[in-house]
Structure formats: C-alpha cells, structure tokens
Amino acid sequence: MDIGKLFRDAWGLFVKDIGPLIVGILIASLVPTVAAMVILFVTIGGSISGLELNSQGEVTGADSVSWALLISGFIAVIVVTLFLSVPLYVGILMGVCRRVREGREMTYGDAFSGFGLFGKVIWATVLLGLIFTAILIVPTALIVGGAVAGSGVLAGLGAVVLLAAMVAYVYLVMIWVYVFPVIVDRGLGVTAAMGESRRLVHGTGWWWTFLVLFLLQLVAGAVGFALGMIPFAGALATIVLYPFVLTYIVAMYFQARGEGQLIDAVLGWPRPAPTGPPAYSAPAAPYSTVPAPPAPPYGAPPPPPPPAVDQGQAYAPAPPPLAPLVRPAYEAPAAEQPAPQTAVTQPAAPEAPAQPATPEAPPAPDPPAPSLGA
Numbered sequence: 001m002d003i004g005k006l007f008r009d010a011w012g013l014f015v016k017d018i019g020p021l022i023v024g025i026l027i028a029s030l031v032p033t034v035a036a037m038v039i040l041f042v043t044i045g046g047s048i049s050g051l052e053l054n055s056q057g058e059v060t061g062a063d064s065v066s067w068a069l070l071i072s073g074f075i076a077v078i079v080v081t082l083f084l085s086v087p088l089y090v091g092i093l094m095g096v097c098r099r100v101r102e103g104r105e106m107t108y109g110d111a112f113s114g115f116g117l118f119g120k121v122i123w124a125t126v127l128l129g130l131i132f133t134a135i136l137i138v139p140t141a142l143i144v145g146g147a148v149a150g151s152g153v154l155a156g157l158g159a160v161v162l163l164a165a166m167v168a169y170v171y172l173v174m175i176w177v178y179v180f181p182v183i184v185d186r187g188l189g190v191t192a193a194m195g196e197s198r199r200l201v202h203g204t205g206w207w208w209t210f211l212v213l214f215l216l217q218l219v220a221g222a223v224g225f226a227l228g229m230i231p232f233a234g235a236l237a238t239i240v241l242y243p244f245v246l247t248y249i250v251a252m253y254f255q256a257r258g259e260g261q262l263i264d265a266v267l268g269w270p271r272p273a274p275t276g277p278p279a280y281s282a283p284a285a286p287y288s289t290v291p292a293p294p295a296p297p298y299g300a301p302p303p304p305p306p307p308a309v310d311q312g313q314a315y316a317p318a319p320p321p322l323a324p325l326v327r328p329a330y331e332a333p334a335a336e337q338p339a340p341q342t343a344v345t346q347p348a349a350p351e352a353p354a355q356p357a358t359p360e361a362p363p364a365p366d367p368p369a370p371s372l373g374a
Contacts, residue, residue, distance in 0.1 A: 001208050001255050003215065009260070010248035012267040013096060017106035020095065021243035024111035028088035029238075035084060036077045043073020082125065083118075090114035090121045092243070094184045096250045100262050101185060120183050124190045128176065135165045135172070174209050175201045181253040200256040209252075216248055 014021060091114030095106040114121060142158030145151075178197035182188055188196060201209050220241050227237035254260055 001204050001212060001252070002260075003212055005260065006212060006248060006251050006255065007219075009251040009263045009267065010244060013099065013247040013250065013263070014244050016267065017095070017099060018243075020106040020108050020110060021092065021246075022239055023108050024088070024092040024095070025239055025242045027111045028085060028092065031088065032081045032084040035080050039073055039076050039080060043069055043076070083122065086121050086125050087114035087118055088112070089246075090117060090180060090184065093180060093246055093250070096247055097181060097185045097253075100250060100254060100266055103266055117183060120190060121180065124179055124183065124193070127190060128179070131172065132169060135169050136162075139165045170210075171206075174206055174213070177201065177209065177213065177249070178253050178256065181250060185253070200253070204256045209256075212252060216245065220245060 088111050091111040094113050094117075095110030098104045098110075099106055139158050139162035142161055143155055144158075146153070146155030146158055175198040176194055178200050179190075179193045182193040182196045182200075183190070186193075186196070224237045224241055251260075251263060254263055
C-alpha cells in the first residue's frame, strides 16, 4: 500500500467534490443535533415541571420529577441520533465511492442516499457496537468488582484482562475498517461485509493497515490542534477533516482491492509504468503436443533407430502452377451441325422353331458266321 499515493488520492477526491462533501458533513452533523436538542427539551421540561425555587434559593418539588420520562428521553436521543447520523455519513461515503466507481460527480443530496441502505448500516452499527462493548465491559467489571470488594487479586486480574481486551479491540477495529465501504460498494450483507473486510486487510497486511490509519490520526490530530488554537477555527477544522478522513478511507479501500487505477482515471493522474517481469513470457522452444515414447525397461537393449528416409522421397517439389485460361473477348457462335441421320434397320424375321431330332434306328445285327461242318 502506497502511503504517499493514499494522501494524494484522498486530497484529490476531497478537492474534486469539496462543495457536496462539506455540505454533506454539515447536514450529517446538524440534523441529528437539532433532533436531539428538541427531544431533550421536551422530555426534560416535562419531567421537571414540578420543580420550584423558593426564596431561600432551595429547589423544592423533586418528588414530582418524572424519572421515567427523563430516562425515556435520553434513550430517545440515542436512538434518534443513531438512526439519523449513521445513514447520513454513509450517504457521503456512498457519494465518494460512486465518484470513483462510476465517475459520477457528487451532488448535494448524496448525504440522504444512505437511507436506501438503512437496515444494513444500522444493523452493522449495532452489531459492531455490541461486540466492542462486550470486549471492554468484562475487564471493567472485574476491576470495579475488585475495587468494591477490596480484592487486589481480582483487580489485578481485571487489569490483565483489560490489556488483552485492548489488543483484541484494536485488532478488530483494523480488520473491520472496510465494513461500510464494502456494504456501499458491493451491496453485501453485514456478516459478509465483515468477512470481506477481514480478507482485504489480511491481503494488504494488518500492520500496513494499522500504520496508514495511525499516520492518518497523527496528521488529522496535528491539523485539528493547530486550527483549534485559532479562534473560531475549531469548527472549521471539523468540517474540513471529516470529509478528508472519508476520502482517505475510500482511497485505502480501492488500493486494498487492487483498483487504485480507478482513482487515477477520475483524478487524471498518469498511470505508473509497470515494474518487474511481464505477466507472461513465451517459452524458448516451441511446445510439442506429441507425447514422448515410453522409456525402455531397465536392462533392455535400446530400440533400433528409425530407418533413414531418402530426402528425395521425403520431399517432392510442388507441380508448376497451371497457366491461366485466357478467353477471347468475343467468340463467334459455332455453326450448327446437322443432326446425324440414324439408319433405320428392319426388324429381323423371327427364327423358325427348331425341329425335334428324329431318333436313329438301331444298327442291324451282324449275320452269324457259317459253321465248318456244313
């Protein structure tokens, strides 16, 4: 993660939409504050209506205070502040993310776009708040219980648990730093966004994330302290620093995703030249898909070499190309030849049927020879 590029990109995004960012921060700060003051005025005024101040300067009528109304008023202030401030700040974050992802210019109404993700961002805020509160409440209870019971062992155990809880607290804050940018940019659910944030932090390095956020706190603290020494400049520091912190988180998020070039395209920064070996280099020798012959078994004689091939037989020159057929521009039609006369042959007379053969007479027997005594 490039620290110098983070500050440069955050400042570039801040200057690019400085008007909507400052107006959005004012809306996100003033609307919940005004709502909380109205609720407190109504609940506190109604709960202490029976209080009176006598001539001696003593307050009377404390028994008539409606403590239930007072407690419900404080709870209403917390709920209303949560339900208004979180979506408004998320809307500003959404505007910065859309500026990077879509190249869309921020508008003055982007602060209210966070109410479209009201359920997700409120559930994420409540869940993270419960986890962090549970981490810190256990060692605090041990320390307070040991102090009340006068047990040094219990108080010491609480101190050790508190140190471990602080380590766990810082670790979880770092790995879940991208929960809201992931919800805004990718539209994931709360638990899926928590897992994706942890993956991004571990991909870039937990210590790198801790370092860049620590440097952000140092710079923001130094600027806020310097402006706070000037009259009426403390409020100006808050108005300027909060949008810059949001743009810084967005720049961290896109660098962690490997999409820093999107910010370069929006701000018009020149893209850095690639360093290192190319992603792919051709092999030195051509790759053959013909499988190699199997190796002979151990101890067997090597196979005979293939017979030699006569180069004259292996290579035969290609026949010369045929001459193109050139036809004249105009050819006279050939004279019609008379059809050849076909000789008419008379059909042959039918042959007479063959006469059956007459059987020959048997030969006459030879006459008897004359006897000698006659």
